[in-house]
Structures are given as C-alpha cells and as structure tokens.
Amino acid sequence: VEMSEPGMLIDIRASVPQFCNSPTMIVMVGLPARGKTYISKKLTRYLNWIGVPTKMFNVGQYRREAVKIYKNFEFFKPDNEEAMRIRKACAAAALKDVAAYFSKEQGQVAVFDATNTTRERRTVILSYAKERGYKVFFVESICDDPEIIAENIKQVKFGSPDYVDRNVDEAMEDFVQRIDCYRASYMPIDDEKDRKLSYIKIFDVGSRYLVNRVQDHIQSRIVYYLMNIHVTPRSIYLSRHGESELNLSGRIGGDSGLSPRGQKYANALAAFIHGQNIRELKVWTSHMKRTIQTAEALGVQYEQWKALNEIDAGVCEELTYEEIQQNLPQEFALRDQDKYRYRYPKGESYEDLVHRLEPVIMELERQENVLVICHQAVFRCLLAYFLDKPADELPYLRCPLHTVLKLTPIAYGCKVESFFLNIEAVNTHRERPVNVDVNRNPEDALQTVPDHI
Amino acid sequence: MTNCPTLIVTVGLPARGKTYISKKLTRYLNWIGVPTREFNVGQYRRECVKIYKSFEFFRPDNEEGLKIRRQCASAALNDVRQYLTEEGGQVAVFDATNTTRERRETIIQFAEQNGFKVFFVESVCEDPDVIQENIVVSLGSPDYTNCNTEEAVEDFMKRIKCYENSYETLDEVLDRDLSYIKIMDVGQRYLVNRVLDHIQSRIVYYLMNIHITPRSIYLCRHGESELNVNGRIGGDSGLTPRGKEFGKKLSQFILEQGISDLKVWTSQMKRTIQTAEALNVPYEQWKVLNEIDAGVCEEMMYEEIQDHYPLEFALRDQDKYRYRYPKGESYEDLVQRLEPVIMELERQENVLVVCHQAVMRCLLAYFLDKTAEELPYLKCPLHTVLKLTPVAYGCKVESISLNVDAVDTHRERPEKRVPVPVPSAQ
Numbered sequence: 001v002e003m004s005e006p007g008m009l010i011d012i013r014a015s016v017p018q019f020c021n022s023p024t025m026i027v028m029v030g031l032p033a034r035g036k037t038y039i040s041k042k043l044t045r046y047l048n049w050i051g052v053p054t055k056m057f058n059v060g061q062y063r064r065e066a067v068k069i070y071k072n073f074e075f076f077k078p079d080n081e082e083a084m085r086i087r088k089a090c091a092a093a094a095l096k097d098v099a100a101y102f103s104k105e106q107g108q109v110a111v112f113d114a115t116n117t118t119r120e121r122r123t124v125i126l127s128y129a130k131e132r133g134y135k136v137f138f139v140e141s142i143c144d145d146p147e148i149i150a151e152n153i154k155q156v157k158f159g160s161p162d163y164v165d166r167n168v169d170e171a172m173e174d175f176v177q178r179i180d181c182y183r184a185s186y187m188p189i190d191d192e193k194d195r196k197l198s199y200i201k202i203f204d205v206g207s208r209y210l211v212n213r214v215q216d217h218i219q220s221r222i223v224y225y226l227m228n229i230h231v232t233p234r235s236i237y238l239s240r241h242g243e244s245e246l247n248l249s250g251r252i253g254g255d256s257g258l259s260p261r262g263q264k265y266a267n268a269l270a271a272f273i274h275g276q277n278i279r280e281l282k283v284w285t286s287h288m289k290r291t292i293q294t295a296e297a298l299g300v301q302y303e304q305w306k307a308l309n310e311i312d313a314g315v316c317e318e319l320t321y322e323e324i325q326q327n328l329p330q331e332f333a334l335r336d337q338d339k340y341r342y343r344y345p346k347g348e349s350y351e352d353l354v355h356r357l358e359p360v361i362m363e364l365e366r367q368e369n370v371l372v373i374c375h376q377a378v379f380r381c382l383l384a385y386f387l388d389k390p391a392d393e394l395p396y397l398r399c400p401l402h403t404v405l406k407l408t409p410i411a412y413g414c415k416v417e418s419f420f421l422n423i424e425a426v427n428t429h430r431e432r433p434v435n436v437d438v439n440r441n442p443e444d445a446l447q448t449v450p451d452h453i
Numbered sequence: 454m455t456n457c458p459t460l461i462v463t464v465g466l467p468a469r470g471k472t473y474i475s476k477k478l479t480r481y482l483n484w485i486g487v488p489t490r491e492f493n494v495g496q497y498r499r500e501c502v503k504i505y506k507s508f509e510f511f512r513p514d515n516e517e518g519l520k521i522r523r524q525c526a527s528a529a530l531n532d533v534r535q536y537l538t539e540e541g542g543q544v545a546v547f548d549a550t551n552t553t554r555e556r557r558e559t560i561i562q563f564a565e566q567n568g569f570k571v572f573f574v575e576s577v578c579e580d581p582d583v584i585q586e587n588i589v590v591s592l593g594s595p596d597y598t599n600c601n602t603e604e605a606v607e608d609f610m611k612r613i614k615c616y617e618n619s620y621e622t623l624d625e626v627l628d629r630d631l632s633y634i635k636i637m638d639v640g641q642r643y644l645v646n647r648v649l650d651h652i653q654s655r656i657v658y659y660l661m662n663i664h665i666t667p668r669s670i671y672l673c674r675h676g677e678s679e680l681n682v683n684g685r686i687g688g689d690s691g692l693t694p695r696g697k698e699f700g701k702k703l704s705q706f707i708l709e710q711g712i713s714d715l716k717v718w719t720s721q722m723k724r725t726i727q728t729a730e731a732l733n734v735p736y737e738q739w740k741v742l743n744e745i746d747a748g749v750c751e752e753m754m755y756e757e758i759q760d761h762y763p764l765e766f767a768l769r770d771q772d773k774y775r776y777r778y779p780k781g782e783s784y785e786d787l788v789q790r791l792e793p794v795i796m797e798l799e800r801q802e803n804v805l806v807v808c809h810q811a812v813m814r815c816l817l818a819y820f821l822d823k824t825a826e827e828l829p830y831l832k833c834p835l836h837t838v839l840k841l842t843p844v845a846y847g848c849k850v851e852s853i854s855l856n857v858d859a860v861d862t863h864r865e866r867p868e869k870r871v872p873v874p875v876p877s878a879q
Contacts (some may be wrong), residue, residue, distance in 0.1 A: 208644070367649060
C-alpha cells in the first residue's frame with residue numbers, strides 16, 4: 001500500500017509529530033562556492049535540534065579520503081578519466097552510507113552534499129532513492145554575483161584541507177579554475193523537464209526562491225527554514241536574567257524579582273551593551289519579572305516572548321533540590337536518568353522546551369543583532385541549537401549567571417565569546433550525579449547540588 | 454510584530470482563486486492576532502453599478518466602465534488608508550485583478566505615500582478544470598443571481614477574455630525589486646521574491662501550506678471525564694462510563710463515515726487518549742492540543758474559584774479571551790500554541806481531532822472566522838462531533854450528537870457586567 005503521508009505513530013511521548021514513514025534525501029545542487037555545504041550543515045543542525053534525526057554526507061570528504069593529497073584543479077577536469085572514476089566511486093560510497101544510515105541507524109533525513117550539477121548524476125540519485133522508497137527533495141543554489149562567490153571562497157575554501165599548503169592567491173586562482181571545470185557541463189534543474197521533481201531553487205543568497213511540488217510536512221518545514229536564513233553578518237547575545245531572590249535560596253522556577261546583585265548585573269549589562277556599539281539591537285525577554293527587570297536597566301525598547309519563559313517545573317516549582325529529594329525522590333532520580341526527556345509532573349521537559357522555542361529560533365534566524373535575556377534551561381536549548389550540541393549534552397551545558405555569550409556566525413559555525421561582567425552570583429548548575437538509581441540514598445542524590453542559603 | 458502596516462495586493466485573471474485566498478488569509482491573520490481586513494474591489498463596483506448587465510462592462514474599450522472601475526479602486530484604496538492609519542489595522546488585503554503594471558504602479562505609489570509595505574500575491578493558472586470549478590464559485594456572486602447556469606458561464610468566460618489581452622504577469626526581471634509570491638497551478642509551484650519581514654514570511658509559509666483538495670475535518674472533545682462530572686476544570690482524569698460509551702459510538706460513527714485515510718490526533722492527556730483508543734486506529738498525540746492550563750485554579754470548581762479568587766473570577770469574565778490564570782494560560786496564549794496545529798491541519802486532508810473545550814473553541818473560531826470576543830463562548834458540548842467541510846469561500850458545519858448523555862460544561866457570559874471588587878485598603 002502506497003501512502004503519501006505518514007501513518008503509524010511510534011513515539012507517543014514526543015511533542016513534535018513523529019513520522020514512521022519514508023526517509024527523505026535532501027540533494028544539494030550547484031557550482032562550487034554557492035553555499036551548498038553551508039546550507040547542508042545549517043539545515044542538518046536545525047533538523048536535529050527539532051528532533052528529526054538528520055545526517056550530512058559530503059562527497060568532497062569521501063574524495064579527500066580516497067585521494068589523500070589534492071594537487072590542483074586538474075583533478076576536476078571533465079576529461080580526467082581516472083579522476084572521474086574516483087569521483088563516481090565516492091558518490092556511490094556516500095549513497096551506500098545514506099542507505100545504511102536510514103536502515104540501520106534510524107535516520108530520518110540525509111543531506112547529500114555535492115555539486116550534482118548534471119542531469120545524469122541526479123538521475124542516478126533519483127533511481128537509487130526510488131528503489132529504496134526514499135523521498136527526494138533538491139536544494140539548488142544559484143548565484144552569479146562575483147562578490148558573493150569571492151567572499152564564500154575566502155570564508156571557507158582557504159581553510160579547507162585541499163588548500164592547507166597554499167597561499168591565499170594561489171588558492172583563489174586554483175579554485176576559480178575548479179569552478180570552471182564544472183561550468184560547461186552544469187545543467188540547472190529545469191522548470192519544464194523537471195516539473196515532476198520536488199525542489200527549491202535559491203537565487204542570489206535568498207532574494208528569490210522557486211519552490212516546486214512540496215510533498216509533505218518535513219519538506220514544508222525545510223522550505224520555511226531555508227527561506228528565513230540569511231548570511232548578513234551579525235551577532236546574537238545570550239544572557240540569563242540577573243540573579244534572582246529564588247536563585248539565592250536555591251529554589252527552582254517561580255517568578256521572583258532580582259536580588260541586589262542581580263540588579264547590579266542589569267546595570268553592568270547596560271554598560272556592556274552600550275560599549276559594544278551594536279547597530280539596531282533588538283532586545284527580547286520572557287514574560288517573567290526577572291528578565292523584564294534586567295531589560296529595564298538597558299533603557300531601550302524590548303519585546304516580551306512567553307515562549308522564552310523558564311521551563312515549567314510543575315509540582316516542583318519553587319522547591320529546592322533538597323525538598324524535591326525529600327518529597328519526590330523517585331522523580332528526582334528519573335530526571336537524572338534522562339534529563340532531556342524527563343517531564344516534571346504537570347510541567348515540561350527540555351524536549352517540550354525545544355518545541356516551544358522553535359519560533360524563537362526561526363525569528364532569530366530572520367533577525368540581525370539581537371540580545372536575548374532568558375533563563376537557564378531556555379539558554380541551554382538556544383545554545384545547543386547554535387553550537388550543535390546533542391540532546392544528551394544539552395541539559396548540562398554551562399550557562400552561569402551574570403555572563404553574556406556573544407555568538408557570531410563564521411564559516412560553517414559559530415564563534416563564541418564569553419563575557420563575565422564581574423558581579424558575583426550563586427552557582428545554579430547541577431551536574432549529573434554518579435548514582436541515578438531510583439533507590440539511591442539522599443547523599444548520592446544531592447551530591448552535585450550547588451550551594452545556597 | 455511589524456510597525457509599518459502591510460498592503461497585500463492580489464494579482465490575476467478572474468477565476469484564479471484571488472478572493473478565496475484573500476478571505477482565507479484574512480481569516481488566518483486575524484486569528485493569530487494581526488488585525489486584517491480585505492477590500493474587494495468587485496464589491497465596490499457592485500455598490501456603484503447596481504445592476505450587472507453583462508461582460509460588456511469589462512470590455513477594455515468601454516470608457517464608461519473603465520471610469521467607474523478606476524473610481525471604485527480609488528474608493529477602496531481610500532478605505533484601506535483609513536483602516537491602516539486610523540482604525541488600528543495592521544494588514545489590508547486589496548482584492549482585485551490588478552493585472553496591468555500600470556495599475557500596480559498606482560498602488561505602489563499610494564503605498565509609498567502612506568508608508569505601507571506592499572506584498573503582491575499573484576495566482577497563475579491555466580488548468581481548464583480548475584478554472585471551471587472556480588467559475589462555479591464565482592457564479593454564486595450577486596452578479597449572476599438572475600441567470601441560468603449556461604448563460605452565466607458563457608458570460609463569465611467572455612469576462613475573463615476582456616482581461617487576457619492586457620494581462621502583464623509579475624516579471625522576474627522587470628519586477629525584481631518588488632516583494633511578491635507567484636502561486637502557480639494551485640500550489641504546485643511558487644516563485645517568492647524579496648520577502649521583507651516577519652509577517653510576509655508567515656504569509657508565504659501559510660500560502661504554501663493551504664490546498665483545495667476536498668476533505669473534512671472532524672472536531673470533538675474527549676468523552677465525559679470524572680472531573681467533568683464533579684464540575685471541576687482542568688486536571689488529567691480518565692473517562693466516566695458514559696465517556697467510554699462515547700468512545701464506542703465515535704468509533705462506529707467514524708466507520709460509518711467511510712473516510713479514506715483518516716488521521717486521528719489527540720492531546721497528551723488521559724481523557725483524549727482513552728477516547729481515541731476506542732477507535733482502534735493509529736493516532737498521534739500533540740502536547741499543544743492539551744487543555745488550557747488553569748494554573749492555580751486547576752481542578753477547582755467554579756464555586757471554589759469564586760470563593761478563593763473572587764477578583765480573578767471577575768477579571769476573567771471581563772475579558773475571557775485575554776485573561777490569564779495565575780501561573781496558567783489565556784485563550785490568547787492557547788491560540789499561539791495551536792498555530793502549528795492549524796498549519797498542519799491546512800496541509801492535511803481528512804483529520805479527526807479529539808481535544809478539549811477551550812482548545813476546540815480556538816480551532817473552531819479559526820475555521821468559522823469568529824472574533825476574539827465570541828471565541829471563549831462558542832458552544833462545544835461533550836459527545837458531539839463537528840464535521841467541517843470547506844465549501845466556496847467558507848466552511849460547512851454539521852453538528853452530530855452521538856446520543857450519549859453528558860454533563861454540560863458550558864458557562865455562558867454573565868448577563869450583568871460584574872463589578873471588579875476593589876481590595877480594601879489595609
């Protein structure tokens with residue numbers, strides 16, 4: 001029976017609809033230096049963060065493993081038969097790994113990152129996918145702006161293993177000739193001949209898009225994401241609220257105001273932000289007093305998002321860890337066993353938090369310079385998105401009070417600068433204890449609880 | 454969201470779905486809290502020229518007709534200006550053919566003078582079957598009340614012809630500086646150019662997810678729950694025997710409906726899950742379909758809330774849509790968290806949503822275009838299935854009671870304005 005949309009439910013605890021249906025291959029298309037790897041990595045990071053197991057397969061990687069040393073662009077000449085053989089073999093090896101990822105590793109999406117600039121190559125991939133029941137969605141990046149291409153080459157190609165022994169000018173010259181090798185045989189996706197295919201064409205880094213035959217939910221989300229990202233340089237500043245009264249007494253959650261030190265931090269933050277001289281900074285807070293009070297000190301307009309509220313600890317709201325251990329020792333242990341998925345009774349899990357933060361991430365992608373004043377668990381979720389941290393690390397990321405993180409996208413990732421604003425605060429970070437058994441004794445359970453009043 | 458008001462301008466030959474899209478988009482934007490209104494130039498023309506004679510009115514050489522049509526467009530733009538600058542409107546949808554570059558240029562200048570952003574939505578379609586279907590909808594217009602179908606269709610086809618010669622589609626090169634989406638063949642393909650801001654990005658996402666394949670959406674609440682019977686709100690209790698009976702009857706009903714490929718969605722609360730279990734089909738649980746969080750009032754009876762939180766109780770009655778339970782949610786919050794459900798409902802075909810009273814009110818308000826004032830008082834009784842089927846520009850609603858008794862959980866808006874008790878000075 002052929003189903004065009006997902007049917008069976010597999011994970012009933014998930015808050016993102018989980019589909020147990022055909023895996024999807026996202027196939028990149030485009031000349032070198034058109035942002036294919038940039039898009040592949042970003043998309044993979046985003047999909048994994050929202051809970052869709054995704055892996056990227058970069059054919060250039062396979063080529064580097066097959067041909068240890070890259071000599072020069074001649075490898076890519078269309079009449080280089082030896083090289084052609086190797087390149088075809090690499091693509092085939094990558095496809096095999098895609099199949100293994102889907103069948104053995106429960107992968108849901110594979111991003112096949114290569115030029116795929118000929119109709120012939122794309123047909124091979126389509127057949128491969130069809131035989132195995134994979135859906136295929138093409139992402140083609142088209143750009144003829146020489147400035148953008150030069151910038152791309154500078155940002156990512158010079159750092160590539162292929163050019164590690166070359167100076168900048170040599171590298172640039174070689175790369176330009178490399179691009180030329182592909183140009184003659186480049187057949188862009190054709191709006192007439194390929195009208196049955198599912199694809200998005202991105203023109204000039206996103207000023208225009210052509211979208212054809214979106215088949216399902218995940219493709220629709222991918223299109224929406226791709227249409228919201230941009231490459232304009234900017235920085236995202238993440239900070240928690242200033243130290244709160246409840247922080248001081250070691251209590252979680254609640255909606256208390258700032259302590260005197262927290263208020264000092266708010267003023268220090270204002271000075272810091274002013275000193276950064278940021279162009280058109282947007283400031284976002286949650287709906288809770290402590291982030292709002294922190295933002296107030298900045299003396300600028302800010303926007304409140306309910307979605308930025310701290311994780312809801314349900315029945316544990318405003319308790320200390322000692323009280324949770326005393327009253328709900330089993331819950332306490334269960335949380336330590338799987339902190340990402342554990343949901344407080346009548347509350348939320350980190351997994352739920354990621355789901356509710358998704359619109360925040362989408363808007364952060366659209367925006368330029370933004371300062372987000374939020375909470376520990378929320379901060380961890382946002383940070384995990386930007387730094388590509390997996391679910392099991394996310395709930396243990398260190399996000400101390402009174403410290404601003406400045407994230408600046410560069411090349412394929414994110415530069416992180418940490419600024420501690422020199423105002424003392426309690427430590428609210430609780431490391432995973434060694435003993436997570438439900439029958440553990442209180443000392444073991446409370447081993448990692450930070451000091452408080 | 455955005456400071457500049459936005460003017461959405463439809464473009465396309467008659468019978469390309471412009472009014473369908475305008476109305477749907479307007480309904481969606483209002484539901485998510487963006488004050489939006491549509492301005493249909495055809496409406497203005499009908500008010501001007503009381504009786505529609507024939508397609509000849511639309512002939513490009515009909516000077517009198519052209520003059521009237523230009524005046525109508527101006528009148529509509531005037532009303533747009535008033536709505537966006539004086540009446541708190543955020544988005545105006547200017548629904549007309551706007552098929553010439555000249556007409557669009559006029560609109561662009563108007564927008565520039567007034568500080569409005571412009572976003573074009575063009576619908577291009579050459580599929581004769583689709584156009585035929587659309588014409589049937591257009592024939593429901595007041596223009597054709599006194600014609601028989603054959604005459605009407607013939608006239609309408611000639612009307613379309615009047616526009617065809619002068620039609621200048623949005624051009625990739627000539628119009629490259631404009632912001633627009635071109636929808637081709639009812640959503641097979643889209644061309645999106647220069648999306649400027651958040652609201653345009655949301656509009657594009659929405660337009661790319663809607664479809665016109667016939668289907669039905671079934672909405673119902675969980676079966677009667679233990680807490681329902683005790684008059685308590687919220688909580689996470691299981692079904693009463695009558696609630697379970699509803700589950701069985703629901704299963705029968707669904708079978709009888711003979712729906713192909715029905716998707717079933719529930720919340721993550723026991724009472725909806727237990728109800729879906731009775732259907733014996735796969736179902737998907739959405740946390741965002743959970744009932745409104747009543748915070749400190751969870752599991753209380755209204756009498757208890759009145760006793761313990763009289764001020765809160767009164768405040769809620771004053772503005773039930775925006776009122777947020779302490780440590781809980783408001784209907785307004787609920788709408789925001791249900792937006793992905795609506796988006797996915799738009800993408801899907803036949804779906805049964807088993808949910809809760811407040812949630813069902815929010816979803817219903819979206820489909821039936823109810824205002825924020827009406828939404829929290831929509832009647833959604835237990836043990837009743839609402840079958841929604843899109844038809845023409847709206848939604849046909851069939852209410853099917855499955856004949857299993859249940860308590861009434863509907864609390865009407867109180868008659869008198871309850872004065873808010875002023876806390877005495879201590």
